[in-house]
Amino acid sequence: MKKIKSKSYRVEEEVRLSALPTKEDFGESDKKLKKYLEKIRVKLGKFQDVMYAHDKYSVLICLQGMDTAGKDSLIREVFKDFNVRGVQVHSFKVPTELERSHDYLWRHYIALPPKGKFGVFNRTHYENVLVTRVHPSYILGEHIPGIHSVDDIDEAFWEKRFRQINDFEQHLAENGTIIFKFFLHLSKEEQRQRLLRRLELQEKNWKFSAGDLKERNLWDTYQKCYEEAINKTSKAHAPWYVIPADTKEAARVIVAEILLEELSRYTDVVEPELDEETKANIEEYKRQLESE
Structure with a gap:
């Protein structure tokens, strides 16, 4: 399997989602992709163990995508x-x-992961510039001073909100949170097929909501809002990665490989050494335990 490089998916300049691929399979079977993922996730788990002992960093993983993009199964x-x-x-x-x-x-701030742990946001603070932008009437429920009607929610409002989100993420990064933001880039046709499967398979019926179809009718509007949010908030300290999501197994491998590649750069994350007194007395401590 070809080497996955995080740079291939990281947003470092303005992007057009319609020009980016929604499918990647690497020419491998689902079985091989699953085996490859198993190896990566074991390494990620070991990194988290060391990071917990190191106690200086936390990792925040933000997942966004249209309905059926595969966020839940990716987390699992x-x-x-x-x-x-x-x-x-x-x-x-x-x-x-x-x-x-x-x-x-x-509500996002109080859910942040403590040092030593990974936190995964399944849908994130970006809903506040996505769903609310598609449905601006939702903003009225926030009771913001100066916002009395939808007519008060202008471009300056959204620009201010993008600035607030960038400031929020910069504050987190400067205090030890390593941030990853993944947009699971799904095609409209693949979403149609996945929604159909939810209706056709009885065990998946519970996942379907008539509201999914209403939101699907706003596909182009959502894509425009996602594109602007990604372009305005992909920063060196909190980059966006656009992940082709039509093939779930490949999307999982890409996300896992990006996490491993980028976290491996934190060479200061090491297990702490014992203090000198403890090291000097290890043999004595062993003797005491063995003699019990």
């Missing part, structure tokens, strides 16, 4: 070999009454 498969205490997953739904009583970033 990529982090399967982690210590369960080493990774925290948060799926953000419609804000609760408590969450709406705070600013829109509050």
Whole structure:
């Protein structure tokens, strides 16, 4: 299998989503891709163990994509070999009454991973410049001073929100959070097929919602909003990666390989050494335990 390079998927200049591929299979069978993923995720799990002992960094992984893009299954498969205490997953739904009583970033801030752990946001703070931009009436529920109607939500409002998100992420990065943002780039035709499977397979019926079709009708609007959000917020300290998502197994491998490649650059993440007194007395401690 050819070497996957994170740079191939990282957004470093303005992109047009319509010009980027939605499918990548590397010419390998699903079975081989699954085997390859197994090897990568074991290495990622070991990195997290060392990172926990090192206690200086945390990792935040943001997953965005259209409905059926494969976010849930990607989380399940990529982090399967982690210590369960080493990774925290948060799926953000419609804000609760408590969450709406705070600013829109509050619920994301309190869900951030502590040092030594991975945090995965399944849908993220970017919903606040995606769903709310497609449906600006949702903003009215935030009770923001000066916003009395949809007419008050102009381009300056969205520019301010992009700035706030960039500031939020820069603050996190400067305080030890390593940020990855993955957009699972799905084709409209593949989404159609996946929605059909949800209807055809009884065990998948529960995943289907009539609302999925309403949002699908807004596909082009969502793509435009995703494109602008990605272009305005892909920074060196918090880059976006556009991942071809029509083939789930390949998408999982790409995400895992990017994580491993980029985290391997943190050569300062090492297990802490024992203090001198403990090292000097190791044999004595062993003797005490062995003599019990």
